[in-house]
Amino acid sequence: MEKVDILINNALIVTMNPRRDVIPRGFVAVRDGKIVDVGSGDGRSKYVAEEYVELRRSVVTPGFVCAHTHFYGLLLTGSPWFGVIEAPSDFQQNLQRIWWALDETLTHEDVYVSALLGSILFARTGTTFFKDLLDAPNVTQNSLDYVEKGVTEVGLRGFAGFSVTQRRSLSEGYEGIAENERFVRKTHANPESKVKGVFTLHASFTVTDDVLIKTKELADKYGTIYAMHLEEGLIDVYHNIERYGKRPVERLRDIGFLSPRFLAIHGVQVTEDELMILKQHDVKIAHNAMSNMINGVGVPPIPKMLGLGMTVGIGNDGYVMDVFENMRSTYLVHKVVNKDPRLMSPLKVVEMATIDAAKALGVHDKIGSIEVGKEADITILVPEFTHTPLDERTVYGHLVNTFNGKDVWGVLVRGSWVTKERRVITVDLDRVIDYAEKVVNRLWDRMISMEVKYKVEWLKP
Numbered sequence: 001m002e003k004v005d006i007l008i009n010n011a012l013i014v015t016m017n018p019r020r021d022v023i024p025r026g027f028v029a030v031r032d033g034k035i036v037d038v039g040s041g042d043g044r045s046k047y048v049a050e051e052y053v054e055l056r057r058s059v060v061t062p063g064f065v066c067a068h069t070h071f072y073g074l075l076l077t078g079s080p081w082f083g084v085i086e087a088p089s090d091f092q093q094n095l096q097r098i099w100w101a102l103d104e105t106l107t108h109e110d111v112y113v114s115a116l117l118g119s120i121l122f123a124r125t126g127t128t129f130f131k132d133l134l135d136a137p138n139v140t141q142n143s144l145d146y147v148e149k150g151v152t153e154v155g156l157r158g159f160a161g162f163s164v165t166q167r168r169s170l171s172e173g174y175e176g177i178a179e180n181e182r183f184v185r186k187t188h189a190n191p192e193s194k195v196k197g198v199f200t201l202h203a204s205f206t207v208t209d210d211v212l213i214k215t216k217e218l219a220d221k222y223g224t225i226y227a228m229h230l231e232e233g234l235i236d237v238y239h240n241i242e243r244y245g246k247r248p249v250e251r252l253r254d255i256g257f258l259s260p261r262f263l264a265i266h267g268v269q270v271t272e273d274e275l276m277i278l279k280q281h282d283v284k285i286a287h288n289a290m291s292n293m294i295n296g297v298g299v300p301p302i303p304k305m306l307g308l309g310m311t312v313g314i315g316n317d318g319y320v321m322d323v324f325e326n327m328r329s330t331y332l333v334h335k336v337v338n339k340d341p342r343l344m345s346p347l348k349v350v351e352m353a354t355i356d357a358a359k360a361l362g363v364h365d366k367i368g369s370i371e372v373g374k375e376a377d378i379t380i381l382v383p384e385f386t387h388t389p390l391d392e393r394t395v396y397g398h399l400v401n402t403f404n405g406k407d408v409w410g411v412l413v414r415g416s417w418v419t420k421e422r423r424v425i426t427v428d429l430d431r432v433i434d435y436a437e438k439v440v441n442r443l444w445d446r447m448i449s450m451e452v453k454y455k456v457e458w459l460k461p
């Protein structure tokens, strides 16, 4: 009998392969970090394994993929800062009073701690791959190394980019681009890097055409995806119309910025015409339903995008890291806002958190489904209780309607355990919690004692 490293046996397997096969009692065999076999029946009749994983009522899915996050955003949860500021009344004030106040206060240590915490939250709730945007404009140089350090200690994988902006000065845009290029060169040269650099920008209303064009050129040169927030709030639309006489998507098209490797984050305010332009250029979308809700910016036309055959992945925008909460919100919000309960199926939502998110990030040849030859990024769920039968007919409905992150029993990243028996095994969780508490308290003190500028120095056209 053939030898493998891990044999997951007697499980309900949600493959997300092109046929979307769900195997009621099946096995997954893992060797050297790759999936070497997937099938139905007893895997023990074919394989001898170093380790057998055979759990009662387990569901095996691909490791979930997060199309967009900001680890540093986690540092805001429960922050006393909210008690200091006047509550923002729109998206622009939200950025100025909350996000930009936070990111101007960040140190490299804060960045490291946020990546550590974010990776732990992801691993505990089933997400194994992500794309992160860091905005830390006072410590730009080498900042992405601290994202990499936190993620690598936990053992996840993903993409990281510095969120290039020129909201304070034109030159800081080029410093951000230099940091991205430095990190891309460093990580792409090293096959062992768990975090790979990608080119990212904040939004079209905080950067000039030069910076957009330069970013696109570099992404082409290094063959990476590139990502930017697009029409999250109305400020993006107003700014582009005022300064350039056109809407954001039209401006991006006219300077040759759009391509299939561009990941547009949000797209809340896009018009039908802009949607067609995005579709024509095969632009990918990261959808962050819960972030859109908490920011009160509106809801993007995701069902229309899906109807056009566009690729949409689910992200969390640095708000709630549990993919099940984000899937559930994605499932529900489009029904509400369009007053149409037919919109969004459980299967589509699971696709958007696995294979479609992998497509949006350009990594679907390696992860996003359980198929022979793919890397063994696998999530194993063991729900403590399901009130209706859990089988091949019902599993998508359960994943979207009843499961949550606490049902995750373990995750494998390239065949290595990161969580197992519902515990993170790569880092000492108590030590991380104690350390992070100190760092985050210091950050909050600095925010409150510092005179953080709310003012935006608008770009000259």
Ligand SMILES: [Zn+2]
Residues within 6 Å of the ligand: 068, 069, 070, 133, 229, 265, 317, 318
């Ligand atoms: Zn974001």
